[in-house]
Amino acid sequence: MSQSIAITGMGIISAIGNNVAENYASLLNGSSGITKISKIDTIHRDAIMVGEIDFTNQELESILGLTPENNYSRTALLAAIAAKEAVADAKIADIKSWKTGLISSTSVGGMDMTEKYYYDYLENDTHRKYIEGHHAGDTTQKVAEQLGIEASLVTTISTACSSAANAIMFGARLIKSGKLDRVIVGGADCLSKFTINGFKTLMILSDTYSTPFDENRKGLNLGEAAAFLVLESEAVMQAENKKALAYLIGYGNANDAYHQTASSENGDGATLAMQKALAVAGIAPSDIDYVNAHGTATGNNDLSEGRALIRVFGEPRVPDFSSTKAYTGHTLAAAGGIEAVYSVLALQHNVIYPNLNFKTPMKEFNLRPQTVLKHTELNTVLSNSLGFGGNCSTLIFSKNP
Amino acid sequence: MGDLKQELKEKIIEQLNLEDISVDDIADAEPLFGEGLGLDSIDALELIVMLDKDYGIKLADPKEGKKIFESIDTMANYIAEHKTK
Amino acid sequence: MKDNPYKIAAYCHIKQQRISLNGDIILENSEIDFPSFIKSVYKHFDTDYPKFFKMDNLSKLAFMAAEIIMRPEKKGLENNQNIALVFSNRASSLDTDRKHEASIKDPNAYYPSPAIFVYTLPNICMGEISIRHQLNSENSFFIFDDFNAHYLSEYTNCLLQDVKAEKVLCGWVELDENTFEAFLYMVAKNGPIAHNVEAINRLYKKSWEI
Numbered sequence: 057m058s059q060s061i062a063i064t065g066m067g068i069i070s071a072i073g074n075n076v077a078e079n080y081a082s083l084l085n086g087s088s089g090i091t092k093i094s095k096i097d098t099i100h101r102d103a104i105m106v107g108e109i110d111f112t113n114q115e116l117e118s119i120l121g122l123t124p125e126n127n128y129s130r131t132a133l134l135a136a137i138a139a140k141e142a143v144a145d146a147k148i149a150d151i152k153s154w155k156t157g158l159i160s161s162t163s164v165g166g167m168d169m170t171e172k173y174y175y176d177y178l179e180n181d182t183h184r185k186y187i188e189g190h191h192a193g194d195t196t197q198k199v200a201e202q203l204g205i206e207a208s209l210v211t212t213i214s215t216a217c218s219s220a221a222n223a224i225m226f227g228a229r230l231i232k233s234g235k236l237d238r239v240i241v242g243g244a245d246c247l248s249k250f251t252i253n254g255f256k257t258l259m260i261l262s263d264t265y266s267t268p269f270d271e272n273r274k275g276l277n278l279g280e281a282a283a284f285l286v287l288e289s290e291a292v293m294q295a296e297n298k299k300a301l302a303y304l305i306g307y308g309n310a311n312d313a314y315h316q317t318a319s320s321e322n323g324d325g326a327t328l329a330m331q332k333a334l335a336v337a338g339i340a341p342s343d344i345d346y347v348n349a350h351g352t353a354t355g356n357n358d359l360s361e362g363r364a365l366i367r368v369f370g371e372p373r374v375p376d377f378s379s380t381k382a383y384t385g386h387t388l389a390a391a392g393g394i395e396a397v398y399s400v401l402a403l404q405h406n407v408i409y410p411n412l413n414f415k416t417p418m419k420e421f422n423l424r425p426q427t428v429l430k431h432t433e434l435n436t437v438l439s440n441s442l443g444f445g446g447n448c449s450t451l452i453f454s455k456n457p
Numbered sequence: 458m459g460d461l462k463q464e465l466k467e468k469i470i471e472q473l474n475l476e477d478i479s480v481d482d483i484a485d486a487e488p489l490f491g492e493g494l495g496l497d498s499i500d501a502l503e504l505i506v507m508l509d510k511d512y513g514i515k516l517a518d519p520k521e522g523k524k525i526f527e528s529i530d531t532m533a534n535y536i537a538e539h540k541t542k
Numbered sequence: 543m544k545d546n547p548y549k550i551a552a553y554c555h556i557k558q559q560r561i562s563l564n565g566d567i568i569l570e571n572s573e574i575d576f577p578s579f580i581k582s583v584y585k586h587f588d589t590d591y592p593k594f595f596k597m598d599n600l601s602k603l604a605f606m607a608a609e610i611i612m613r614p615e616k617k618g619l620e621n622n623q624n625i626a627l628v629f630s631n632r633a634s635s636l637d638t639d640r641k642h643e644a645s646i647k648d649p650n651a652y653y654p655s656p657a658i659f660v661y662t663l664p665n666i667c668m669g670e671i672s673i674r675h676q677l678n679s680e681n682s683f684f685i686f687d688d689f690n691a692h693y694l695s696e697y698t699n700c701l702l703q704d705v706k707a708e709k710v711l712c713g714w715v716e717l718d719e720n721t722f723e724a725f726l727y728m729v730a731k732n733g734p735i736a737h738n739v740e741a742i743n744r745l746y747k748k749s750w751e752i
Contacts, residue, residue, distance in 0.1 A: 192685045211685075211686065211693060214684075254654060257659055259519045308680075310680060311672040312672075313672040316669055317666075324678060332706075445663060445665040499656050503656055
């Protein structure tokens, strides 16, 4: 039952672009989307920088053509836009023509509205419609409604920063086991005071542009985004005579078993996830041409992930790697999704993105990320998403099935 | 200073959910992290919040905490010198 | 997947102040509030794991349910057993989310707690179980409206068939203030009950009301 998983469509909205083309242009131009926060009234506004999407909620609602009675949280708005782009990109005319599922993911859900209106709810009923939208599953259901996907084929994953990667993995398995013919997979998270304050208290936010894999890194920039892929089975590809954008050939998930939020010193979880993904793909480490790292620019992650890369590839043979989080910020549940899109774009265009803001290599090892845009033939790309709770996931994409 | 040390021990036990540990179990000079009480990185962050909340001391860099939180003695000395509440 | 070769090797249900293992009630407790309830459960089983007291309520619930099922596994214990974790619930981490929100709402008494924030994700409870039993295995957390045996069994079958895991501990761990329920079951190659949706639902719904 080892059939290939084709990626036939992608959709994305992030701080560096409102669709796939805009995101790609920014990646090529080195245009980061990191700024001071503007849409959330937080006491930390001068102490942090974030990857914020320009559109206001009203503008997003207008793009989706929603009526004023809608109760979409910002997370749901972003998710719907990205999912619709993916389905259009895959040229799906009739979503019901094949057994199609949806696996979305989020960590914020409707928290952005809840934290704004919680006390209002007690005073009057103006905003009570948002209460139902708080739930992590509600975002997914709204996307399903927008796409016309049957409720029984829909679910939500919530495993922190590896959520979207896990959604992609689960979707692939449902196709391989014959449960679905195609599946829309990904995730979404918007900025919220809840996450800003929480990360602030863990003291892992940077007050300036983040510097992944740099010796003097100070922490991460939070970001907001949504991204979805359309995965299709061989049967659909043949019947519709479709061409894939790329293939998902490997995936792996493992638990670090070390700490609720910090990674183990030697990156056990990340090492295992990468090894598992390589095993599923049936390829050797030397076959990987580019690693899109998790690279959040926290003291802990970059050290742990760097060591894991060395364990898997051998220090002199770590492939070209970079983190794109200096462009978009760390978009939490959506990260695995937007970075999957970037990995596919890298394959399509044979390009490796620069790891922005890098100056000084880390003293613990001899690893330097790619710092300038590099045009080179790429056949396989590996992407890491390492989440709180020790949940580590790796995806491997290829030009060939 | 004796009162402050007693107070710190009580606060630590409560704030960090140290079940089955009493004030008498914590020696003034005993290492709080690693060996000794075996506190971890999240506990360190909680202590930073406690310094702010109860003593008005703001630490910007979590790495400063390492020296300050070595033991009840070092904590008490630091707080006595820097507190604003 | 007509002939499902997998079996339910063990199951644990914590509900309404009662705990059962493999269908037999092993503990009853009259504590109404969850923190007191779970502490007495911890002590009853001589658990000896001080980190338990730092966990949030959802993690404590998941931890003890896993502890009860895993105890027999510890005989002839090898570390790093390949037991995947596939959990689910409806409320996600809402119980702890509220506590975090409460700590940041008042600008005059603004003291968010890192120890609370780290639990504002439902999958941290699986991290705690992994740390306790040194599991580097695969883990995933789903959010459903209700207990969904169909999804859980599909995912579990995939993991076992593709040899991603030797065993899978799966189920439902739901907690929202003093309403709580944990239903965990271990799926493996050997065991007394066939692993299928009908059996899972039957075990889940098993009523022991007097």
